[in-house]
Amino acid sequence: MAIFVDQNTKVIVQGLTGGQGRFHGLRNKAYGTQVVGGVTPGKAGQDVEGVPVFDSVEDAVKATGATASFIAVPPKAAPAAILEAARAGIGFVVCITEGIPAQDEARVYATLQRDFPATRLLGPNCPGIISPGKCNIGITAGEIAQLPSASGPNVGIVSRSGTLTYQALYELKEQGIGVSTCVGIGGDPVPGTSFVDCLAEFQADPETHAIIMIGEIGGSAEEEAAEFITNHVTKPMSAYIAGVTAPAGKKMGHAGAIVSGGKGTAQGKMDALRMAGVKIGLNPTEAGSLMAEIVHSLR
Amino acid sequence: MDLFEYQGKQYFAKYNIPVSAGGVALTVEEAVAEAEKAQYPVVVKAQVQVGGRGKAGGIKLATNADEVRLHAGNILGMDIKGHVVKRVWIEHASDIAEEYYASFTLDRAAKQHLLMLSAQGGVDIEDVAAKDPTAIVKLHINPIIGLSLAAARQASVDAKIPDKALDGVADMLVKLYECFTKGDCDLAEINPLILKPTGEVHALDAKVSLDSNAAFRHPEWEEYAATEELDAREQLAREKDLQYIGLDGTVGIIANGAGLAMSTLDVVNQVGGSAANFLDIGGGANAELMTAALEVINSDAKVKSIFINIFGGITRGEEVAKGIVEAVKRVTLRAPIVIRLDGTNAEEGRKILAEAGIPDSQLTSRPTMLEAARAAVALAK
Incomplete structure (x- = not known):
């Protein structure tokens, strides 16, 4: 088991013929992910190292039976690409695109809710998702993810930040702790998938025995x-929240990482999680060590 | 990107939101010329991106040219909470019968637009919220449905806007919502939104924050970028296309990834130091990016040590290390570097750094974030 994606997930890459799509799509395929096709309007009939390219998501789904899509197109084109995937019946859409205007994100989210409730969007501006040994969609380096152990215990990871996600994967690998699924929900103001969505899935997943959560300043997703x-x-x-020392009113790299009007501080988020019984690390390594203690107590 | 009041008013005017006639002035003489155009009495308003201008003496009424000279002379160059006033906005003074508050933002928790409306304007809305939360009406708006005139009118009724102002306020809300959505604002706020004795509803102030991700479809925003108040370090970083925020500490920070960069600031703080900046060079961490980052850090006289915190993912450790070695050769650094390199092929990367022939006084490597932070903070003391 794993959450959202596994060895049976068939993936198409929207933007496979572009630089990012080609690089990461082929890496995902090399990892063992079933990358069954790509979509670039006007390039039907071509292939990218043996992966067939189609004109539309609809054509790609008909020909390949794809159930997931990996979107690696520029910000201007991404909102339409997400909705095209949803319209074609794709159930799981991963969008790594950074720089989509917040108004577009809000409209895409509302459209998915109203017209395509069966489609889950992960991202935008996220590193993607990896169920180690089964499926890797996005930009995560697969080799830093520890395979889950059949006897457990295994850890689920959910994070708003890319490099801190890798850091968490790495800390667990160093400790020899298996990972069931690692989900990067992204750092934008309107993420398609929230911490809560992932926590619900991890709670229900029999292969996941403990959860690491990595948050950052801005918004109220951690409090929820x-x-x-x-x-x-x-x-x-266990959890770690980045941005304790971030100055108010400044966007810290991610569009969503901003403390405004005294809201969205790291301290408030840490307090809320601590109250909920989560062990809080003051840096990523500490969150990893806390998780190692948890895992040892479960063994 | 935050706009000055005068830019916000110009932006509002594009969406037919009524604002006072006026002009911006950089000098006392320009202020007098703008006052003549706007017609007396006029208000001289400091243009700074911080609240509390009025209390600080940054907003003054003038009934003739001498008074404009006096006030503009005092206000230009004034320091308001650390912001030096470079421009004043001169507009025709409005008669005020009542003051309201209106704003649109994105409510990230609800993933919908949020209208906040109050019949108690002209004061800090956070104070209103603290004293009497029921005085603020909050209306969520589905982004794909939008705000109808009827819904705007109902919100105005709920906010206890008096009957005589209802039509004017509702019309204003619809226009402000259009400005917020089509204009790609993170925030569009009018405080105070005034009712004139003559019955018209009017925007007496403008607070607009634009979503820089939408700049590609707003070429007109370029003029706003030109007046953005960046310090010299931030200006240099922008030219080099780096995600940089200047801070006041002594440890220069370079990291790959926004989350890791934020985390690096935290760890430096945790071990008793203070960061000079936030700098995210993104995933790649190649020699060009690293060189540009080091040049920006080097331009900061306060920096006493530099902490480079890199996690190798797809970009492997040895590539990152080669980039760092190359960059260190290109830039003559004023402060020593402490590197923490981890992730894919970190061992190989550390070996390259160790064997590059760079003296320890210039560059040292530490295996963990915490140890590297301690070393960098010790060097900065």
Whole structure:
């Protein structure tokens, strides 16, 4: 088991013929992911190292039976690409594109909710998702992810940040701890998939025994997660929140990482999670060590 | 990107939101000329991106040219909470019967637009929220449905806007919403939104924050970027296309990834140091990017040590290390570097750094984030 994606997930890459799409799409394929096709309007009939290219997502789905899409197109084209995937019946859409205007993100999210409730969007501006040994969609270096062990315990990772996601994967690998699935939800203001969505899946996943969560300043997603954890999550958790020292009113690299009007501070988020029973590390390594302690107690 | 009041008003005017006639002035004489055009009485308003201008003496009424000279002379160059006033906005003074508040933002938790409307304007809305939360009406708007005139009118009724102002406020809300959505604002706020004795509703102030991700479809924003108040370091970083934010500490920070960069600031702080900046060079970390980053850090006289924190993912450790060695050769650095290199092929990378022939006084390597932070902070003391 894993969450959202596994060895049976068939993936198409929207933007496979572009620089990013080709590089990461082929890496995902080399990892063992079933990358069954690509989509670039006007390039049907071509192939990228044996992966067939189609004009539209609809054509690609008909020909390949794809169930997931990896979107690696520029910000201007990404909103339409997401909706095209949803319209073609794709159930899981991963969008790594950084720089989509917030108004577009809000409209895409509302459109998916209203017209395509069966489609889940991960991202935008996210590193993607990896279920180690089964499926890797996005830009994560597969080799830093420890395979889950058949006997457990295994850890689920959910994070708003790319490099801190890798850091978490790496800390667990160093400790020899298996990972069930690692989800990067992205750093934008309107993520398609939230911490709460991932926590619910991890709680229900029999292969996941503990959860690491990595948050950052801005918004209230961590506070909502804390409330959900209190009421619905029984698996042990550790967490790290980046941005304790971030100045107010400045976007810290990610469009969504901003403390405004005294809201969205790291301290407030850490307090909320601590109240929910989550062990808080003051840096990523500490969150990893706390998770190692949790895992050893489960063994 | 935050706009000055005068830019916000110009932006509002594009969406037919009524604002006062006026002009911006950089000198006392320009201020007098703008006042003559706007017609007396006029208000001289400091243009700074910080609240509390009025209390600081940055907003003054003038009824003739001498008074404009006096006030503009005092306000230009004034320091308001660390912001030096470079421009004043001169506009025809409005008669005020009542003051309201209106704003649109994106509510990230609800993933919908949020209208906040209050019949108590002209004061800090956070104070209103603290004293009497029921005085603020909050209306969520589905981004694909939008705000109808009827819904805007109902919100105005709910906010206890008096009958005589209802039509004017509702019309204003619809226009402000259009400005917020089509104009790609993160925030569009009018405080105070005034009712004139003559019955018209009017925007007396403008607070606009633009979503820089939407700049590609707003070529007109270029003029705003030109007046953005960046310090010399931030200016240099922008030219080099780096994600940089200047801070006040002594440890220069370079990291790959926004989350890791934020985390690096935290760890430096945790071990008793203070960061001079936030700098995210992105995933690649090649020699060109690293050189540009080091040049920006080098331009900061306060920097006493440099902490480079890189996690190799797809970009392997040895590539990152080669980039760093190359960059260190290109830039004559004023401060020593401490590197923490981890992730894919980190061992190989560290070996390259160790064997590059760079003296320890200039560059040292530490295996973990915490140890590297301690070393960098010790060097900065």
